Amino acid sequence: MKATMSPKLGLGVNLTPQLLQSIRLLQLTAPQLELELRQALERNPLLEQDEAEDEGVDSATDAQQEAAAWDELPEPSFLSGGNGGGEFDDDAASRIADGESSDPRVRLLQSLSLQWKPRDVELAAWWLDQCDDRGYLEAPLDELHLLGASSCNVDATELEIVRQRLLHGEWPGVAARDAAECLDAQLSLQPESEARTLAARILADHIDLLAMHDEAALARALKVDAEAVRAAVALILTLRAHPIADAAVNERDIVVPDVVAWRADGRWHVALNGRTAPRLRIAPHCERALADAPGDVSALRGLLDEARWLVRGVAMRNDTLLRTTQVLVERQRAFLERGEEAIAPLTLREVADAIGMHESTVSRITSGKYLQTPRGTIELKRLFAVRLDGAEVSGSAVKAMVKRLIDDEPSHAPLADDTIAGLLARQGVRVARRTVAKYRDQLAIAPARQRRRPAALMAKAG
Known part of the structure; x- marks a missing residue:
């Protein structure tokens, strides 16, 4: 075999350490960036915290010259934090939590x-207002029925129906009269068994013996053996003593906004959240000393290069984040001012073209980043919305319209999916019945036949 050589041209991206660091910094969330910078301050003596009021822009300007290189990188899932396919899932975005109240x-x-x-x-809110911090009613049930009927202008029967829905609903035991009713509501959700039946009897007739942990007396009162009592008591002990338990705080669930947007002087303003991370700079006296230092100072020069890369990378990240958010806020100002139904179709490509960068860059910089607005704190990726086929509106806006129409429907005559599609068509939004059904399912709303309330019940409630 004869070996031959032939010239070949190729184009590739050289993944230098500086480039990899820039990519990693680009994807860090606010808490992650703060941790990264504080660790750098401890590790590198040539870095110091910049206490100046205004951020310098020199590093950001220099950093933009490197943007073209890492803009051309592919979009693997381990870098982007996304699905790797380059497409943003509008339905997944709508499932992103906006943050939860501590109440x-x-x-x-x-x-x-x-x-x-x-x-x-509204009636559920009234019942919750009558509960203490543990979730129990603070007054006798008869008194609350009279109070609620007069203050809410409803029949006591309808008021009690809502309480029963709370009692056996998402947080079983809420709005219970006492511990027995609270535990019984939770017990009713357990699979049927002899232990559950016996536990219900204990809660109904012998809760005093349960409180004294007198299993022998319980066995005699119920005329069963001790083993059956122990099984029933063990089941009761798996239930919550109070309907409302304090939510466990998980640091990973705490949302720290990276950017803040507010409206003033008739327009929207955007700024980085300056409280999320320390500002770093290279210590000037160290840099001057190294310039004229005699002898071998290669180790210190290595630390100086590392500090320069970090400062430049952070400046590049912040500049890209700010410019991307400015475009998002400007394009979605109607959503920020009027709500979900006004969210406009917007893609990664449109934002990338507006800031002069690649789609993969926009995807990285918006993943896991949050924007604080007067409407609440939302993830930046929620501001992207897929255009509905054949319409000039986004799927998120149509979903909000479907929810509004169902919220406003007559209780005795709920709207079918095809009726909702017809109402949307009158507003210039043409969607298929199956699209309405899909959005209704995503909103966890039952079909029309299950939402119907009998006319007799309506007349009685009125």
């Missing part, structure tokens, strides 16, 4: 508002 009542009402009628949510 458990508020969290429960927010959840119920996605499934219950607005009037029922």
Whole structure:
């Protein structure tokens, strides 16, 4: 075999350490960036914290010259944090939590508002206001029926129906009269068994013996053996003593906004959240000393190069994040001002073209980053919305329209999916019945036949 050589031209990207560091910094969230910079301060003596009020822009300007290199990198899932396919899932974006209140009542009402009628949510809020911090009613039930009937202008029967839905709902035991009713509501959700039947009897007739942990007396009172009592008591002990438990705080669930947007002087303003990470700079006296230092100072020069790469990389990240957010806020100003139904179709490519960068860059810089607005703190990727086929609106906006129409429908005559599609068509939004059904399912709303309330019940409630 004869070996031959032939010239070949190729184009590739050289993944230098500086380039890899820039990519990694680009994807860091606010808490991750803060940790990264504080560790760098401890590790590199040539870095110091910049206490100046205004951020310098020199590093950002220099850093933009490197953007073309890492813009051309592919979009693997381990770098982007996304699905690797380059397409953004509008439905997945709508499932991103906007952040939760520390008040458990508020969290429960927010959840119920996605499934219950607005009037029922109002009555549920009234019941929760009558509960203590543990979730128990603070006054006798008869008194609350009279108070609620007069203050809410409803029949006591309808008021009690809502309480029973709370009692056996998402947080079983909420709005219970006492511990026995709370535990019984939780017990009713357990699979049927002899232990559950016996536990229900204990809660109904012998809760005093349960409180004294007198299993022998329970066995005699119920005329069963001790083993059966122990199984029933063990089942009761798996239940919560109080309907409302404090939510466990997980640091990974704490949302720290990377950017802040506000409206003033008739326009929207955007700024980085300066409180999320320390500003770093190279210590000037160290840099001057190294310039004229005699002898072998290669180790210190290596630390100086590392400090320069880090400062430049952070400046590049911040500049890209700010410019991307400015475009997002400007394109979605109607959403920020009027709500979900006004969210406009917007793609990664449109934003990338506006800031002069690659789609993969926009994907990286918006993944896991949050924007604080007067409407709440939202993930940047939620501001992207897929255009609905054949329409000039986004799927997210249509989903919000579907929810509004169902919220406003007559209780005795709920709207079918094809009727909703017809109503949307009158507003210039043409969608298929199956599209309405898909969005309704995503909103956890039952079909029309399951939402119907009998006319007799309506007349009685009125």
